[in-house]
Amino acid sequence: MESTDAIPQFSKSDAGSGGVGVANMSALAAGPGIQSVRDVAIIVIVAVIVVGGLELLLNLFSVPQYVMPKPSEIAYALVTDFWFILPHLGHTLVELSSGFTIGALVGLILAAVITQFPFAEKIIAPYILMLVTTPMLALVPLLILRFGFGYTPRIIAVALAAGPMVMINAATGFRRVDSGKIALARSYGASTLQIFWKIRAPMALPMIFVGLMVGSIFGLLTAVGAEMVGGGFGLGNRLTSYSSMIQMPQFFAVVLILSILGILIYVLFFLLGKKFASWET
Amino acid sequence: MSDGVKLRVRQASKIYPTASGDLLAIDRCDLDVRAGEIVSIVGPSGSGKTTLLWTMSGLHSLSSGEVQLDGKPITAPSRDIGMVFQDANLLPWRNVQANIAFPFEIMGQQPDKAWIAQLMHRVGLEGFENRMPRELSGGMQQRVALVRALSFKPSVLLMDEPFGALDAFTREEMNHLVEEIYLDTRTTILLITHSIEEAIFLADRVIVMSARPGRIASEHLVPFARPRSMEIMSTKEVFDLTNIIKKEIVGDQKSMAGRPRSTARAAG
Known part of the structure; x- marks a missing residue:
């Protein structure tokens, strides 16, 4: 049990309130x-x-166009090929959203659980670090071999890329123990579960949003990379296909769509973080 | 409770295991606080004041001895005891109203709205219900903490250096406020403070603790009628009393200087 038998002390730096957070x-x-x-x-x-x-x-x-197309040509390609590219964007979004959801959920739960057991955390830490630092793209050929050219290997790759990112940031959040606030809750007879939901989770929220943001960007990267490795659909597949046919305006149109997608994801988590975790700044 | 003793401390000792060996934070302390009494505890850092208070709140256990509330041993936090912490200890992600509702959420009860409104009026927080803690001054934050501690009508209020971080004027204001609330509710109050002036102004009795190990060194009555005004602070009685207590604490710190510190972390 936390703080039961430690010397009571209060310090401002205790909470690590140096102001982390998406904002x-x-x-x-x-x-x-x-x-x-x-x-x-x-x-x-x-x-x-x-x-x-x-x-x-x-x-x-x-x-020449095959070196670098003009912005006007890119815009023209974007407009004329839009309806052809759109379903591919849809595929990428399906892989990203389902892979990210699975990875983030598992990452969050693992972070919440392991931070409750400091010893278990020490044992698991090297493996988590390995998951974070290994590019999950490296596993895609193997995953394709095992699961074929459908959604499955890509979703798994996205989940493996996003999950550890969410987990490592969320764990940092859950580890920010403020003994004063926990003592406050305990002085009203709060249970361990109540302390988790009413103190630890809100305190971790700013770091959780950072994890979700980084994780989703890593997920996008991995989704596109996995699509480039194999399978006949998705924005990554379009990139390899267009570049092999030297259709550079179309290629850059897809790149443009990807950067807009990345920015939208970033803005989404920025706004969510601002709404739910702005108390810290 | 027939003898009028609200809080009773008997032979209370607490040992903290630390990296550099065991630290005896408090050593065989005896203390009685009668119902409706204000008692303050002063003492140098490391005299175990906070430890003593935390064991009374049920947040910490004793190594030996006993603390009792109304004759029953205190082993866990209870809703008969309200606690005011060092710096307001508000939850920064909740507004004032939600901070005050926090104890009720934990206890699974509906907040007593009429009583809370009365308290909010009393401490001058009306209209601040929807403010976030960061928008409030230190004094205002501590008012919120005071309302939160009193919201569920505890019969004992434990205050752990509550106004230490406030400036002198705000502190004086808060002292008056605590006395006003005391006169309204007759809540038994145990106050820990570094300020001898604050201790004398508020208390019926001032307890002086000595350091390492924390022991009850002496006890002084403060025989002034309530409500008190700041003018009593310039009377000869208070002046003499302040000096006596100051000498005890300074003397204790001097004798401590020669001793090795068993740990760098002071237990309040």
């Missing part, structure tokens, strides 16, 4: 700086200059 590590933290119409205008103008300048330079030096 702090986020590049979007610059958001509130944008205030006036003028700021927005400047941002738009810079974007236009960058894209327009690229178009102009590629024209000026007559760079």
